[in-house]
Amino acid sequence: MFRIIILFLNVYLVFGDDPKVETTHGVVQGKVLKTLYEEKEYYGFMGIPFAVPPVKELRFKAPQEIDPWNGTLLATKEKPACIQFNNDVKKGQPLGQYGVEDCLYLDIFTPNIDQNRRAVIVFIYNDRLQNSYNKTLDYAPDFFIEEDVVIVTPSHRLSTFGFLSFEDEHLPGNAGLLDLYLSLKWISKNIQYFGGDPERITLMGSQGGAVAIDLLLHSKANELFHSAILQSGTSLTTMYLQENVRERTFKLREILKIPSTNTEKILKELQNVPPSDIFRYELQAMPDDYNKDQQRSVLSFGPIVEKRPDGFITEYPENKLGTINKPVMIGMNSREGLALSIYYLTQPNFFGTINKHYPLIMPKRLKYKLNPIHDNYIEAIEDVKKFYFGKNKITIKNIPEFINYIGDVITAYSINMMVENFANKSSVYYYYFDYYSGLNQNKNNLLKLSEVSDGTWGTATGDELCYLFKCPELRRTYQKYKQMLAQEYQIQSKMVKMWANFAKHSNPTPDENNPLNLKWPTYETESKKYLHIKENIEVGEKLLEERFKFWDDFMKKWEEITINETARGKIEDEL
Incomplete structure (x- = not known):
């Protein structure tokens, strides 16, 4: 009974008004939305910060937990994507740089804010951990909402901004994965206030998002979710977990004409380099003829196996067979x-x-x-x-x-x-x-x-x-x-139902x-x-x-x- 009262106190919802929820970091105010098929009302809370903005002296580094905010945070509009260089001509968007560095926010969409603990899907999508998507402008949660599932979409840093590494204590790497880890910590502590069940969190990822989830399964983040859906991606492909990335970072430093060889000083210099210069030269940091010499796919900066014993990713997943015991x-x-x-x-x-x-x-x-x-x-x-x-x-x-x-x-x-x-x-x-x-x-x-x-x-x-x-x-x-x-509608409905069933029951x-x-x-x-x-x-x-x-x-x-x-x-x- 005491727990139910506490949950109720965290919800400031008057039907017909914009919903408000008290989280561990402060009050957030969302907005009322409607689904496509059933025109069912649901609630969206968009642009909730889960980390300190990774800018200036925090660029490239592991994310830091955010302090509580005062007053009510207006969470009614999605934040821009994390900074990236779009080279995907299929998307129909302008090619080149877009997004911002201040991007560590998450969005929550829920059928209702009550004590009904619903299954939660945390959706992570990116292309090769280099390009992300434009939130609900690309993929909106309507169909899962109609299946009474809560959807959460966290952002994380990409490409060089998320995965630059010296392989040392100054810049060990995998900051983009640590962004997701920190977001999962926030979600697990707060999702109950949004009508979700912290014991039934399913990570769902496509392409690079599936790669990230594969790695999260093999990390200490494993304890923060119950099950996983991996679509068209895995960390086992040769594009990921490449070696000698320190050499690539030093080569990037040479191209950018940074004179120092001290990693701490190089990092400070790189934190002041315009993003456009980093995107212009990051591919040149790859070893010459890498694809031919190594028979591996090319990816300048991505996830790595860290050299520190206390790192986030410390082993290759193929060396940890039989260690994952979750529904997938x-x-x-x-x-x-x-x-x-x-x-x-x-x-x-x-x-x-x-x-x-x-x-x-x-x-x-x-x-x-x-x-x-x-x-x-x-x-x-x-x-x-x-x-x-x-x-x-x-x-x-x-x-x-x-x-x-x-x-x-x-x-x-x-x-x-x-x-x-x-x-x-x-x-x-x-x-x-x-x-x-x-x-x-x-x-x-x-x-x-x-x-x-x-x-x-x-x-x-x-x-x-x-x-x-x-x-x-x-x-x-x-x-x-x-x-x-x-x-087409029948196939689509069956797919949504199976994915939702898996999140709810671990069985599609x-x-x-x-x-x-x-x-x-x-x-x-x-x-x-x-x-x-x-x-x-x-x-x-x-x-x-x-x-x-x-x-x-x-x-x-x-x-x-x-x-x-x-x-x-x-x-x-x-x-």
Whole structure:
């Protein structure tokens, strides 16, 4: 009874008026909103600070907890995105720098403010931890609100501003992940005052957001949430947790003509460099020919494994098998390589250069690498070409096969590997999204730019998001599908219900509220069952088995060859 009274005292809500809630840091005032389908009223609290603004002497550094504020904080308008450089032509936004450095705020959307403890979804979305999104202008919470779920969207720093590191005590790295950790602390302490249940917090991430959640699962933040949904992203891909980032920071310092070699002094200088200069030169901080030499994707500054024993990320996730014991939903889309192939889709005449400069990328981190100046490197590429393209010379007609290749090595293989790893101890629900309609916003935007139509079947990365969240540009499309009770509306409703069920019950198809005529089984390493989301949703087995087996055999073969040749070279040197 005492707890209920305390909760009631934290709510200053008069129906018809703007809602007010007392948090651990002060009173916030939100606004009343309405959902799209049911026109249901709900409450939005936007722009709640959870950290001190990371500006000036706090730029690049770990976030600091904010002090309580006086009076009532007006939380009725979303804050600008964290500063970033947009190079995604699909979004239809101006290319170049946008956003601000003072960006550590979160938004809360709740069906009601009462003592009903609802499931909570904390949604994290970014592209490669480099670009974020424009909050409800891109993805609004309407459909989950109608399922009586609370939605929280925290912001975090991106690219160099979130992940610059000297790998020392002055700048250990991973500030962007620590932003999320601090936001989760605030959410866990306060969500009950917004009608949410701190014991049923689910992290839901797409692309780089899924990568961040994967890393949070392997950190001390793990205790702050109950379950996780990871869509089209994992930290197991070679783009993340790269080594020797200290050297990159020093190279950036050289490019910016900072004379000092003392990391504390360099940091002070970098904190005064205009953001435009940092964006202009951050890619140049990468080692020359990194992709070719390392057979890894290129990312200038991202999450790292810290050298400090008390760091936030101290081990590679693949070295901590069987340590995660939480319900997880993991999935991918059928053509993850579509957006990654945009250069060739928009400029197909350049595709022929692949024959001479094939981008060999390994689908996971390895303990060996191929030497680009040795014949083995060329032979390995020929193995890949033979599997994906056959024996013929690669031409513009092979763009569909390249889409498969790049999607496998950047996303699909590592996601399947993550599923296998988590299945050792967790309840894992694995899905494969392969449904196309007018709600596939990412793919449809891409097709507007593409000069190629062959091979563009399937679903692009992020295509599931406009089924789960309201994409404002598609408002008329949603309404048309609903009025017609079209198949698109039926698929969308089932997806929202399954995701909401997972947040509520840790099971997307529970007996009491199953939107399907079948049960979505948990993944087992022997049967390898997954949910295939298409026109007729069904349970499948052994997803993309042939392609994943090729990579297993390929990496095993070239590891043995590399080890044998290294040993032979050492013997010859001794002789």
